[in-house]
Amino acid sequence: MENDMNPQRLQVEYPDLSENLSPGWIAGFVDGEGCFHIGINKNNEVRFGYQILPELTVVQHKRDISLLHRIRTYMKCGVVRSNHGDRWCWRVRNLKNLVEIILPFFERHPLRSLKRIEFMKFAKAVRIMEKGEHLNPEGFQKILKIAEGMNRQNQRKVRIKIESTLQ
Amino acid sequence: MENDMNPQRLQVEYPDLSENLSPGWIAGFVDGEGCFHIGINKNNEVRFGYQILPELTVVQHKRDISLLHRIRTYMKCGVVRSNHGDRWCWRVRNLKNLVEIILPFFERHPLRSLKRIEFMKFAKAVRIMEKGEHLNPEGFQKILKIAEGMNRQNQRKVRIKIESTLQ
Numbered sequence: 433m434e435n436d437m438n439p440q441r442l443q444v445e446y447p448d449l450s451e452n453l454s455p456g457w458i459a460g461f462v463d464g465e466g467c468f469h470i471g472i473n474k475n476n477e478v479r480f481g482y483q484i485l486p487e488l489t490v491v492q493h494k495r496d497i498s499l500l501h502r503i504r505t506y507m508k509c510g511v512v513r514s515n516h517g518d519r520w521c522w523r524v525r526n527l528k529n530l531v532e533i534i535l536p537f538f539e540r541h542p543l544r545s546l547k548r549i550e551f552m553k554f555a556k557a558v559r560i561m562e563k564g565e566h567l568n569p570e571g572f573q574k575i576l577k578i579a580e581g582m583n584r585q586n587q588r589k590v591r592i593k594i595e596s597t598l599q
Numbered sequence: 600m601e602n603d604m605n606p607q608r609l610q611v612e613y614p615d616l617s618e619n620l621s622p623g624w625i626a627g628f629v630d631g632e633g634c635f636h637i638g639i640n641k642n643n644e645v646r647f648g649y650q651i652l653p654e655l656t657v658v659q660h661k662r663d664i665s666l667l668h669r670i671r672t673y674m675k676c677g678v679v680r681s682n683h684g685d686r687w688c689w690r691v692r693n694l695k696n697l698v699e700i701i702l703p704f705f706e707r708h709p710l711r712s713l714k715r716i717e718f719m720k721f722a723k724a725v726r727i728m729e730k731g732e733h734l735n736p737e738g739f740q741k742i743l744k745i746a747e748g749m750n751r752q753n754q755r756k757v758r759i760k761i762e763s764t765l766q
Binding site for chain 1: 623627662
């Protein structure tokens with residue numbers, strides 16, 4: 433069926449964007465648009481004064497917010513929320529969801545770019561947290577080292593600060 | 600097997616990034632990272648003084664150049680070449696390849712974001728060119744209208760210039 437989206441400008445068949453996503457598509461899309469990140473945030477109420485916050489985010493312009501909701505529905509975890517300005521994101525922070533859904537999914541449907549290395553570091557850190565090892569200084573340091581090798585430059589500075597705290 | 604990428608910093612299993620790509624992954628990756636574009640370039644040697652240049656590009660940082668080559672190998676078309684600075688791209692411009700490989704691929708493995716609307720406009724323009732209709736004023740205008748509704752703002756200006764040429 434041919435529908436005009438804007439009959440004065442063009443005639444294209446209007447796509448059905450509600451069709452089911454596939455795991456392959458999600459792997460490819462997250463390979464391009466996703467970010468596996470380990471946040472290290474100052475927080476005096478937790479052990480060692482820093483909170484470790486692993487998260488997967490996929491950021492899109494708000495015009496594609498329904499796609500973020502469909503990813504969330506497919507993956508059965510995370511939240512869709514406002515990011516910056518007119519950008520929204522699907523974000524997974526819950527440790528149980530990361531361990532039970534996100535890690536197995538991207539182990540079964542692997543990323544193909546070098547982002548896979550980020551994912552593997554991320555997975556290693558998340559599993560250290562799952563065992564509660566981040567609550568002892570050795571496990572905490574291990575996660576810091578992993579986070580340091582990941583995508584945000586400024587973590588190096590944070591690490592130096594934390595190390596002086598731990599000594 | 601566990602290999603250290605950089606034993607002083609982290610220990611992660613080194614991923615095998617040479618495994619086969621899948622069509623689903625490519626659809627998802629292009630949905631995030633790809634650009635379907637119709638260039639309209641001033642060229643006094645072609646009819647109407649403007650060359651129509653449809654192209655699909657996927658741009659990546661040069662560290663992922665091998666991934667671009669793997670996409671090229673999988674899709675059996677296009678070139679991998681330098682883009683801007685430390686960015687490289689896989690690019691398909693050949694009309695026959697666009698018609699016989701790219702369009703059928705993304706019709707079989709559809710994009711899921713609103714980029715699919717760009718793809719459908721792109722496909723429409725490419726098929727007008729395939730029939731040679733861009734060589735008559737009516738077909739040429741049709742493609743201009745499609746290009747105008749696509750992702751580059753400055754085409755509107757180009758169009759106004761072209762329209763004054765055609766009148």
